Amino acid sequence: MKHRTLYFVLALAMVLSLALSGCGKKATGPLTFVLVPKNLGNPYFDTANNGAQEAAKELGVTVTYQGSAAADATQQIQLINSLIAQKVNGLAISANDSDALVPVGKDAIKAGIPVVSWDSAIGKEGRVLHINQAVLHDIGAIEIKMALDLTGADGGKIAILSATSTAPNQNAWIEVMKEELTKPEYAKLELVDVVYGDDDDTKSYNEAQALFKKYPDLKVIIAPTTVGIAASARAVTDAGLIGKVFVTGLGTPNQMREYVKNGASPEFALWNPGDLGYLSIYVLHALATGEIKGVAGEKFTAGKLGEYTIQEDADLGVNVLLGPPFVYNADNIDQFNW
Amino acid sequence: MSAQTAPRPHRLRAIARFREAGISIFILILGALVALRAPAFLTMTNFKDILLNISILSIVALAQAMVIITHGIDLSVSSMIGLVAMMVAFVMKQSPEFPVITVVLLGMALGAALGALNGVVISYGKVPPIIATLGTLSIYRGMVFFYSQGTWINSFELPRSFKLLSKGTPLGLPNMVIIALVFAALVYFFLNYTRTGRDIYAVGSNPEAAQMAGIRRQRVVFLVYLLSGLASGLAAVLWASRFESAQTNTALGFELQTVAAAVVGGVSISGGVGTVPGVLLGALLLGLIENALPLVRISPFWQLAAQGLLILIAVVVDNLIARSAKGK
Numbered sequence: 307m308k309h310r311t312l313y314f315v316l317a318l319a320m321v322l323s324l325a326l327s328g329c330g331k332k333a334t335g336p337l338t339f340v341l342v343p344k345n346l347g348n349p350y351f352d353t354a355n356n357g358a359q360e361a362a363k364e365l366g367v368t369v370t371y372q373g374s375a376a377a378d379a380t381q382q383i384q385l386i387n388s389l390i391a392q393k394v395n396g397l398a399i400s401a402n403d404s405d406a407l408v409p410v411g412k413d414a415i416k417a418g419i420p421v422v423s424w425d426s427a428i429g430k431e432g433r434v435l436h437i438n439q440a441v442l443h444d445i446g447a448i449e450i451k452m453a454l455d456l457t458g459a460d461g462g463k464i465a466i467l468s469a470t471s472t473a474p475n476q477n478a479w480i481e482v483m484k485e486e487l488t489k490p491e492y493a494k495l496e497l498v499d500v501v502y503g504d505d506d507d508t509k510s511y512n513e514a515q516a517l518f519k520k521y522p523d524l525k526v527i528i529a530p531t532t533v534g535i536a537a538s539a540r541a542v543t544d545a546g547l548i549g550k551v552f553v554t555g556l557g558t559p560n561q562m563r564e565y566v567k568n569g570a571s572p573e574f575a576l577w578n579p580g581d582l583g584y585l586s587i588y589v590l591h592a593l594a595t596g597e598i599k600g601v602a603g604e605k606f607t608a609g610k611l612g613e614y615t616i617q618e619d620a621d622l623g624v625n626v627l628l629g630p631p632f633v634y635n636a637d638n639i640d641q642f643n644w
Numbered sequence: 645m646s647a648q649t650a651p652r653p654h655r656l657r658a659i660a661r662f663r664e665a666g667i668s669i670f671i672l673i674l675g676a677l678v679a680l681r682a683p684a685f686l687t688m689t690n691f692k693d694i695l696l697n698i699s700i701l702s703i704v705a706l707a708q709a710m711v712i713i714t715h716g717i718d719l720s721v722s723s724m725i726g727l728v729a730m731m732v733a734f735v736m737k738q739s740p741e742f743p744v745i746t747v748v749l750l751g752m753a754l755g756a757a758l759g760a761l762n763g764v765v766i767s768y769g770k771v772p773p774i775i776a777t778l779g780t781l782s783i784y785r786g787m788v789f790f791y792s793q794g795t796w797i798n799s800f801e802l803p804r805s806f807k808l809l810s811k812g813t814p815l816g817l818p819n820m821v822i823i824a825l826v827f828a829a830l831v832y833f834f835l836n837y838t839r840t841g842r843d844i845y846a847v848g849s850n851p852e853a854a855q856m857a858g859i860r861r862q863r864v865v866f867l868v869y870l871l872s873g874l875a876s877g878l879a880a881v882l883w884a885s886r887f888e889s890a891q892t893n894t895a896l897g898f899e900l901q902t903v904a905a906a907v908v909g910g911v912s913i914s915g916g917v918g919t920v921p922g923v924l925l926g927a928l929l930l931g932l933i934e935n936a937l938p939l940v941r942i943s944p945f946w947q948l949a950a951q952g953l954l955i956l957i958a959v960v961v962d963n964l965i966a967r968s969a970k971g972k
Contacts, residue, residue, distance in 0.1 A: 347794045347892025375785065376896065501938060507887055507894070515693055516938035519684035540799065540888055544811065545689070564800035564888075 337367040337395040339590045341583060342385065344400045344426065344505075345377040350532050350558055351400065353644045354425070354583030358398075361587035364609050367395075369587055377470075377505055379403035386410045390417050396590035398583075399433070400425035404474035408432035420593035420600075424586040425579075426475045430623035434593060434600035437586050438622060439577045440631045445530070446482025448575050448631050449555060450492055453526045456552040456572065461494020462525035465517050467538055467555075469505040469531040478621070479530045498524070503534045510537035518545055529555035535574060539565035559634055559642035566639050573635040580644065582628055585611055589626060600624055662965065663910035663958075667925040674932060682939040690935065692818070696810075696886070698931035699824035700879045702924055704898070705905035706831045707875035709923045710868045712906050714848045715915030716766065716773035718872045721879075722898035723784030724758045728880035730788050733797040733890035740803035747806065751881035752874050758784060759873015763866035781899065788892050799888040810885035820882050827878070832920040844868060849916025904951045905930050908958045929954070 341358045343351030355371040362369035372389070374381035379402040389397060390413060397414055401407045401423055411432025414421045421428070424437040439445075453464050466483065468476045480500060487497055498521050503510025510533055517524060518541075527542075529535035535557040542551050543565065553571040558579075565571040588608035592598045598606050602618035611628075618624050634642070679685045704721050711718045732751045735742060758780070765776045799807075810820040835841040846854040847864045855861055884890050909926025911918030933950050 345893070347789055347792070347796075349794075349796050352794050375789075375893065499941075506896075507889070507891060511887070512697070512934060513938050516935075519687065519690060519939060520682065520941075522684075536799070536889070560800070561796070561798050561889075564798070567800075 337591070337594055339367060339369045339396040339398065339587060339594070340389055340394050341369055341371050341586065342382065342389075342397060342399040343371070343373040344382075344402050346373045346375055348532075349560065349644065350579050351425075353558070354579040354586075356644075357578075357580035357583035357585075358587045360580075361584045361591075361609060365587065365591050367587070367591060377402050379406040383407065383410045386414065390414050390419060393417075394419060396420045396422075396594045398422050398424050398437075398586040398590055399428060401428045401474065402426070403472055404429050420590060422586060422589055422593070424582055426473065427622060427625075435589070435616060435624040435626060436622050437582065437589055438625045438627050439579075439582050440629070441627060442478050442621065443482055444631055445556070445575070446479045447486050448633065449479070449528050449530060450483050450486040450495070452554040452573055452575065452633070453495060453528055454492060456554060457495065457525045459494070461492075461496070463496050463498045463521055463523055464526040464528060465499040465501065465521065465524060466497065467510060467513055467517070467527055467529040467531075467534045468500060468502050469534060471502045473505075473531075476530055483528070503529075503531070503537060505531055505533045507533055507537050510534040511541050514538040514541035515545065518542075518547060518551060524551055527551065527553045527555075529553060529557075531555070532557050532561060532576075535571065536561040536565070539570040542570040543568060557634075558644060559639050560644060562634070563639055566634065566636050573633055575631045575633045577628055577631050581611060584609065585614070585626065585628055663961075664919070664922050664925060666961075667909065667922070667929055671925065671929055671932060674929075674936070678932075678936040678940055682936075685936065685939055690939075694928075694931050694935050695821045696818055697934060698927045699818075699820045700882050700886070701901060701905055701931060702824045702927040703827050703875050703882075704872075704879045705902045705909070705923050705927050706828060706920060707868075707872040708899075708902040709906040709909070709911045709918045709920075710831070710835070710844055711773070711872050712848075712903070712911045712913060713844055713915060713918045714865055714868050715851075716865065716868065717777065717903065717913075718759075718762065718869060719774065719777040719899045719903075720758075720762060720780040720784055721872060721876045721902055722895040723781050723788070724755055724873055724876035725880040725883055725895040725898060726788045726893070727758065727784045727791070728754045728877045729884040729894045730792050730797070730890045730892075732881050733802065733884045734792075736803060736806045736884075737797050737801045740806075744805050744809050748809070748878065748881050752877040755877015755880060756870055756874040759870045759876065760866070762873065763869035766869060767862045767866040785896075788894075792890070792892055794892060796892065797884075797890040802884075802888055806885055807888055808885075810882045820886060823878070823882065827875070828920055828924060835920065840864065840867065845916055847915075901930060901951070904955050908954050910958070910962075912962060913959065 341355055358369045374385060382402050397419060404427055408429040408431050411421045411428050421433045422435055422437055423433045427436040466480055487495055501513045503513045527538045529538050535553060535555040539553040542553055548569045554574050556576050557574045562571055562574055585608050592606045593600060598604045602616050602624055604616045605613060607613050614626050616626055708718055728751050731754055732747050762777055762780055765771050766773050812819050815822055843859045843864050846859055847861050905926040906923050907913060908929060910922035937947055
């Protein structure tokens with residue numbers, strides 16, 4: 307009697323477990339990808355999300371946009387851990403710290419979730435590939451070129467106002483800028499300082515103010531960050547230095563419109579972050595469906611952006627390149643609204 | 645216990661005066677050191693920048709001081725500033741012809757409403773201030789994201805009249821500095837020469853005695869949180885005007901600076917003690933550090949550490965003096 311009950315319970319357990327595992331396999335549904343920005347409430351990343359949502363619609367997948375309020379690697383790691391637990395189908399991350407995110411990226415890949423980084427790269431081990439907004443070299447080179455445009459042929463003192471001192475993309479650009487400056491055509495540009503505004507509006511503003519005071523004959527501030535460039539341009543405007551100190555770097559049209567028109571920042575560059583988000587989702591989809599494995603030489607098509615080839619280089623490892631950067635100025639800025 | 649060990653009022657006044665003298669000397673020494681390394685420090689432009697930078701901090705720190713004097717704390721000030729800044733910037737974007745003075749009043753009213761909510765929860769709901777305002781710190785910040793849908797309001801979307809509210813100089817000094825000075829004078833008068841102002845000290849130094857003396861404790865506590873919201877609302881309007889934008893992370897982390905300015909300025913975290921000049925000096929010291937670090941090329945990452953160190957020194961010195969006053 308006792309035995310019969312036992313067998314019955316065991317049999318039931320086996321049937322149930324089979325049924326449950328069966329359910330698990332059948333639940334495919336639409337794929338869910340997560341686009342993780344450095345922080346929320348940043349128009350640059352929000353524009354990337356718009357592009358990502360456009361790609362999601364075309365591909366018939368779900369893309370959610372999740373991040374932390376502050377640009378902080380620890381908070382980002384916690385978020386990614388919880389996304390791994392939710393078993394999403396792919397992660398596209400803009401890293402707050404390239405090294406700190408490697409372990410959690412590895413965990414995700416181990417759990418079968420494809421991880422790509424975009425905008426700011428995770429170390430090579432922690433992601434399948436990186437979606438590069440522009441070749442490092444192109445960005446650094448165009449910023450120095452714009453600086454010389456602004457100082458005129460006579461050159462002069464220039465300074466760089468960056469985001470955090472650990473931001474991987476900023477530091478890589480700064481390195482390229484320093485290399486560019488060694489070229490003979492830029493011999494008259496003198497880089498006097500590199501300061502950090504932490505991508506915080508107030509801090510960047512204070513750092514810009516301090517730059518004018520430390521270097522009264524400063525000609526150009528290059529801010530390769532959207533927060534820093536707007537804060538610097540405002541500091542120039544407030545200090546009545548328009549025409550004396552010029553600001554350039556990387557910014558978004560809506561933030562910079564006022565300062566392009568008032569002359570504080572006659573020109574700046576950027577890629578289109580909407581296209582970057584769009585491409586990221588196409589890459590994740592190609593990885594998640596097995597269309598590509600993330601190996602150099604593979605080709606795939608990303609909707610309206612056309613065909614891409616995966617490449618590999620020493621700095622970025624395996625990556626996909628979005629395209630060349632774009633220079634915004636008074637002639638074209640009103641064509642953009644983001 | 646607290647009634648027995650609390651130093652007598654004249655001792656407290658002595659501590660406050662000692663503190664004000666101490667910070668003044670410290671400010672002078674620090675100023676001299678910075679001036680030696682960075683001559684640009686001693687320029688009129690730089691003094692103007694320092695005054696501009698501490699105007700907003702002073703306004704909110706004075707309100708924070710009133711809260712701390714009642715033995716409370718308001719951690720939600722930064723989120724109130726963020727939320728109100730976003731709302732007034734949105735109003736200015738939608739209707740640029742809106743008179744600027746109305747926007748100032750609107751900002752103060754919105755802030756007061758947010759502060760009143762803190763007040764109700766703390767005073768009538770009997771939730772400890774640190775918990776209640778920690779909650780609203782997150783709630784109000786969340787509302788910023790919800791309200792703005794993550795978008796910023798940028799310089800080109802704000803009318804010139806609104807930007808001049810903080811930066812205009814019709815009276816010689818920037819408007820924002822004058823507003824802060826008037827605000828400080830009002831708080832000084834309120835705390836020292838009105839019945840309610842004295843009640844704020846009474847509630848903080850000895851709640852039981854205050855109750856027995858017929859002071860309606862709940863009303864006083866409610867009032868300080870409402871005032872803290874009102875000051876944050878005013879600060880928010882100035883913030884949006886000065887920085888020509890409203891961002892989702894506007895004023896993020898600012899609450900710690902207001903607490904630091906108050907505590908460094910001699911406001912006792914255990915309640916009942918604090919003066920307006922002390923808080924203004926505290927704000928000046930923090931503003932000086934913020935201004936000086938980039939000038940002398942010390943990484944801004946040290947700024948937080950410097951602030952923390954100052955708070956610790958201030959509290960330790962307080963304790964030592966209180967103990968020696970008790971011993972005598």
